Every structure is written in C-alpha cells, then in structure tokens.
Amino acid sequence: MASSKLALLGGPKAVTRDPGDLFTWPIITREDEEAVLDVLHRRAMSSSDVTVAFEQEFAAWQGRKYALGFSSGTAAIQAAMFACGVGVGYEIISQSLTYWATCLQAFSLGATVVFAEIDPRTLTLEPADLERRISPRTKAIVVVHYLGHPADMDPIMAIARKHRLAVIEDVSHAQGALYKGRKVGTFGDVAAMSLMTGKSLAVGEAGILVTDDRGRYERALSLGHYERFDASIESPDLKPLIGLPLGGYKYRMHQMSSAVGRVQLAHYDERMADIQAAMNRFWDRLEGTPGIAAHRPPKGSGSTMGGWYAAHGLYRPEELGGLSATRFCEALRAEGVTEAVPGANRPLHLHPLFNDADVYGHGKPTRIAHSDRDLRQPRGSLPVTEAASGRILWIPWFKRPRFDLIEEYVEAYRKVSAGYRELLPGDMGDPPEVGGWHFFKRR
Numbered sequence: 369m370a371s372s373k374l375a376l377l378g379g380p381k382a383v384t385r386d387p388g389d390l391f392t393w394p395i396i397t398r399e400d401e402e403a404v405l406d407v408l409h410r411r412a413m414s415s416s417d418v419t420v421a422f423e424q425e426f427a428a429w430q431g432r433k434y435a436l437g438f439s440s441g442t443a444a445i446q447a448a449m450f451a452c453g454v455g456v457g458y459e460i461i462s463q464s465l466t467y468w469a470t471c472l473q474a475f476s477l478g479a480t481v482v483f484a485e486i487d488p489r490t491l492t493l494e495p496a497d498l499e500r501r502i503s504p505r506t507k508a509i510v511v512v513h514y515l516g517h518p519a520d521m522d523p524i525m526a527i528a529r530k531h532r533l534a535v536i537e538d539v540s541h542a543q544g545a546l547y548k549g550r551k552v553g554t555f556g557d558v559a560a561m562s563l564m565t566g567k568s569l570a571v572g573e574a575g576i577l578v579t580d581d582r583g584r585y586e587r588a589l590s591l592g593h594y595e596r597f598d599a600s601i602e603s604p605d606l607k608p609l610i611g612l613p614l615g616g617y618k619y620r621m622h623q624m625s626s627a628v629g630r631v632q633l634a635h636y637d638e639r640m641a642d643i644q645a646a647m648n649r650f651w652d653r654l655e656g657t658p659g660i661a662a663h664r665p666p667k668g669s670g671s672t673m674g675g676w677y678a679a680h681g682l683y684r685p686e687e688l689g690g691l692s693a694t695r696f697c698e699a700l701r702a703e704g705v706t707e708a709v710p711g712a713n714r715p716l717h718l719h720p721l722f723n724d725a726d727v728y729g730h731g732k733p734t735r736i737a738h739s740d741r742d743l744r745q746p747r748g749s750l751p752v753t754e755a756a757s758g759r760i761l762w763i764p765w766f767k768r769p770r771f772d773l774i775e776e777y778v779e780a781y782r783k784v785s786a787g788y789r790e791l792l793p794g795d796m797g798d799p800p801e802v803g804g805w806h807f808f809k810r811r
Contacts, residue, residue, distance in 0.1 A: 374787045376702035382780035383704025385773060393767050394570040394632060395639060403627035412623055416596065419626040423576070425633055431554050432578040434585040436593070437621030437629075441540050441562025444575035446473035447591045447619065448560040449508065451577075451584040452534035454479045457738045458507035460536075463493050464717040464745075464753050466512045469562070470538045471716070475727060475734050479507070483717045483745055485752045489682070491663065491760065492519035494752070499527045505740070508534040513542035513552050515680050515712065516568075516673040517663060521547050521555040536560065543569035544640050545674030552674070558584055563629060568640065568675020571632050572625030592619030639767075640675045646766035646774060647676045653778040658687040659696065659785045663760070679765040680712060683758070688788040693758050695795040696784060703780035707764050710798065711757040717745040718754070758798045 373379025407413060419437045427435035438444040454460060456478030462471040464483040471481045485497035491514050498509065509528055511519045519537075528535045535556035539545075543561060545552045553559035558581070561567075563574040579585050586603045589596055594613040601610055621629075651662035661682040665671035683693050693710035700708035716722055722735050723744050730737035735744055747754065764777050784791075 372783060372787065374699055374702070374784065374790060375704070376699045377790060381702070381704040382783050383776045385776060387773055388770075390766060390768055390770050390773055391764070393568075393765075394565065395635070395767075397631075400628050400631045403631050404624045407623045407627050414620075415623055416620065418623045418630070419621045422621075422626040422629045422633070425630060426576055427578060429633060429636075430559075430578050431551055432559075433580045434578065434582070436577045436585060436588055437626060438560075438575040438577065438592075438619050439621060440469075440573060441560065441564065441575035442469040442473065443592065443617070443619045444560035444562070444577045445469060445510075445536070445538060446476065447588040448536045448558040448577055449473055449477055449479070449510075450591045450615065451558050451579070451581075451588040452508045452536060454507050457505060457740075459503060459505045459739075459743070460508045460510050461498055461501055461506060462510040463512055463514065464715040464750055465491060465713055465756055466514055466538075466716065467540075467713055468716060468719075468721070469540075470512050471510055472721070478738050480735055480737075480739055480743060481716075481722070482506070482743055483750060483753075485750055486514075486756065487520070488752055488756060488759070490517050490520065490665075491515060491680075491756060492517055493524060495520055495523035495527060498524065499531075502527075502531050502533070506531070506533055508536055510536045510538060511556065512538045512540075513545055513674075515663060515678045516542045516545060516676050518542065518545050518547035518552050518665065518671050518673075521552070525555055534558070540567065541677045542674045543567065543677075544636065544672075546670060546672045549670035553578055557581060558588070563625070566677075568643065568677040569632060569636055571629035572622065574621050574625040574629065576621075591615040592617030594618075595620070636675075642768050643676050643766065644672065645769040646771075647673065647679060649769065649771055650764070650766060650774050650778060653775070654781055657782055657785050659684050659691070659788065660761070660781055676765060678712070679763050681761050681763045683710070683761050685759070688785065689792055691788050691791055692795050692798045693761060694798045695791050696788075697761060699784045699787075699791055700780055703783060705764060705777060705780050707762050709762045710760070712760055712762070715750065715753050715757070717750055718747060 375381045423435040458479040461482050485494045487494045537556040537559035539553040539561040558579045560577040563571045697708040727734040
C-alpha cells in the first residue's frame with residue numbers, strides 16, 4: 369500500500385513512472401510530414417488550393433455551409449466581428465475570464481467591450497447578467513466555450529434574438545465539444561477559433577471561421593483575403609470594392625498549416641475520443657474527493673468537453689479547512705503533478721489595457737475612446753469572475769487512455785486531499801492576484 373505521508377513533508381511521490389507519450393500533442397505522423405512536403409515541393413506555400421480543400425472539409429465536419437481559413441484565431445475572431453457589423457461606437461459583450469484574443473480586436477474596429485459575469489460552475493457567460501448589460505450600442509455577444517466547457521447556448525441565443533444581436537462563438541478551447549448533442553460553433557451567427565499548435569485540434573499557427581450566412585462569409589473574406597475577394601462576391605455593397613483588402617490586412621492561412629489541418633481533422637474524432645476517455649476516467653476516479661470537483665458537463669446532459677483543451681478543475685477550499693489553492697498545488701507538484709497551478713487567465717477587466725492604455729493615440733483610454741459613457745469596470749464590479757481565480761486549478765491534460773498511469777495522478781490528488789490538515793500550518797495563502805496563462809514542459 370502506498371505511503372500516505374505527503375511528499376512535500378518527506379514522503380514518497382505518488383507519480384513515479386515516466387508518462388511516455390501520455391501528454392505528447394499533437395500526434396504527428398508520416399502522413400502529416402508528407403502533406404507538408406507536398407506543399408513545399410510544389411512551392412505552393414502562398415497559394416490557396418490546399419487551404420480551400422481544408423475549408424471545405426472543415427465546414428462539412430463542423431456542420432456549417434462556409435469556412436474560411438485565417439493566419440490565427442485572433443484574426444478569425446476579428447473577421448467574425450467585422451462580419452457581424454461591429455464598428456465605431458458599438459459595444460460587444462463577453463466574459464472577462466478569457467484570453468484577450470476573444471474580444472480585444474473590437475478596439476481595432478473602433479468598438480469596445482463590456483464584460484459580463486460567469487457561471488461559477490461552467491466558467492462561461494451567465495445569461496441573466498449578460499442580458500442586463502445590453503445597451504442601445506450593443507452589436508454582438510462573443511460567447512467563449514471557456515477551457516472546453518460549452519456555454520449555455522439556449523438562453524444566450526434566446527436573449528440575442530430578443531434584442532436582435534449577433535452571436536459570435538469563440539470555439540478556440542472546444543473544437544468538437546457538444547452542447548445538448550450538437551456541436552458548439554453551430555449555434556451563433558458566426559463561430560471562429562484558433563487552431564494553433566497548443567489547441568486540441570492543432571494544425572500549426574492558424575485559425576478558422578465558420579458560418580451559414582453567405583453575406584457574413586463574404587464580409588469576413590473582404591477584411592484580409594484580397595486575393596480571394598473577387599468576382600465570386602454576391603453582396604451588392606461589397607462588389608464595388610472587389611480586390612481590395614478592406615482592413616488592409618493579409619490574413620490567409622499558410623498552406624503548410626492547411627496541409628497539416630487536413631490530416632489532423634481526418635483523425636481528430638478518434639483522437640478526441642481517446643482524450644475524453646482518459647479525462648473522464650480521471651474525474652470519475654476522483655468523484656467525491658474533498659476539495660476538487662470536475663469542470664465538465666453533467667453526465668447524461670448530451671454535452672461534452674471536446675478535446676478538453678487547457679484542462680482545469682474546480683477547487684473547493686471550504687472542504688479542506690480553507691487550505692489555499694496555492695498550498696494545495698504546491699503539495700500536488702511535490703507528488704509529481706507538475707501541471708498543478710492555481711488560476712487560469714487573469715480577468716481582463718482588471719488589466720491596464722482595458723482601463724488605462726491609449727493604444728491608438730485618442731488622448732484617452734482606448735476602452736472608452738468611442739463610447740458615450742465610461743464603461744470601465746473596476747475591481748469589485750465582477751465579484752464571481754474575480755473570485756474564480758482562486759477556485760480553479762490546472763490539471764493534467766491526458767491525451768491517451770493509459771488508465772494505469774492515470775491512476776498515479778488520481779492517487780496524488782486523493783493523497784493531498786486526505787492530508788490537508790498537515791498542510792494548513794505552512795499555508796501562506798494565495799497571492800492577491802492568482803491567475804495568468806501557464807504552459808508546462810514535462811520532465
């Protein structure tokens with residue numbers, strides 16, 4: 369029987385074996401290599417034939433009529449905003465607990481951001497709070513399926529239709545996730561996402577936009593795809609401008625990323641199923657362990673976490689005598705769980721960029737440069753969001769259902785939870801600002 373003495377206090381580690389390829393991602397095979405070499409040998413790096421093929425395959429997989437590849441998820445989300453008419457003086461609503469690329473692009477369009485609260489269990493937009501922040505200037509809602517968890521799309525879409533607002537889904541964390549049996553990215557007017565190497569559907573440095581609306585597709589294309597902004601355009605307001613990049617951007621997806629994307633997409637459902645089996649096994653084995661709860665949809669809901677990008681758990685300090693997330697994670701790292709760090713993204717509404725920075729020389733903070741009122745949200749304005757940083761933890765993101773190895777990580781969490789009283793005397797608490805994006809290199 370394994371020793372119950374915590375490794376932080378001199379006991380043996382719970383995680384002892386080399387994880388091998390348990391965390392290796394993405395899976396790159398000869399098929400990926402040959403696809404890239406074909407692009408190189410044809411000197412087709414800056415062409416679009418492979419990208420167009422990837423777009424068609426991705427649209428079919430996603431279940432939407434149109435897909436458009438971009439150089440990054442950031443560019444794809446900016447184009448989604450442009451496609452929905454976000455411009456000077458308008459407001460978008462999103463959540464503050466997210467990466468800046470969900471919403472900061474509004475600044476470049478002369479618009480601004482209003483942040484709404486999150487649900488503390490899903491860590492996604494809270495519909496009732498979202499609705500109360502709608503103003504006459506609101507143009508769109510940007511919904512984030514944050515850390516892979518599907519947002520509550522039914523009430524969000526009902527609110528959007530009631531107020532005649534566009535909905536943009538940021539699916540960067542949740543490719544392939546389901547909400548009540550339907551893929552996320554198929555609810556909003558437009559969806560956009562990153563496909564960069566760290567994501568669960570990883571193709572390189574790239575992004576993609578999907579929609580069923582031809583007009584919005586063409587507006588997105590017109591922003592930074594001038595070589596494809598051609599006579600095929602049907603929108604009357606765009607026809608006089610054909611051939612010109614309306615935003616002055618060059619946003620096409622690199623063809624080597626497109627080539628990798630075609631291969632990765634062909635295998636993604638199978639690989640995603642392995643991730644889901646591994647992650648659900650981890651949480652099933654930890655069910656009922658004091659102090660830690662799964663960040664995933666309820667069983668039987670028809671909703672899933674997709675590829676489970678940036679896997680996190682919900683921390684419950686009240687179940688462990690008030691033990692800080694920082695101390696809990698310190699003990700886990702001593703047990704060999706190198707991923708254990710509290711927090712995720714720093715809430716954007718507290719960042720100087722959204723309060724003080726004059727990015728474009730307006731002589732005032734960019735956040736309010738085109739506003740009719742001061743929209744800044746100081747500390748205390750989003751209490752649920754602000755409290756979340758100390759109540760969420762990074763967890764291992766298992767890529768393969770190696771249940772014997774996963775069991776060692778389960779044992780580490782159980783061991784630290786059971787021994788929490790021994791950790792309380794040395795607990796210095798959480799720092800004032802828990803959060804920030806962390807990446808891990810396994811030893």
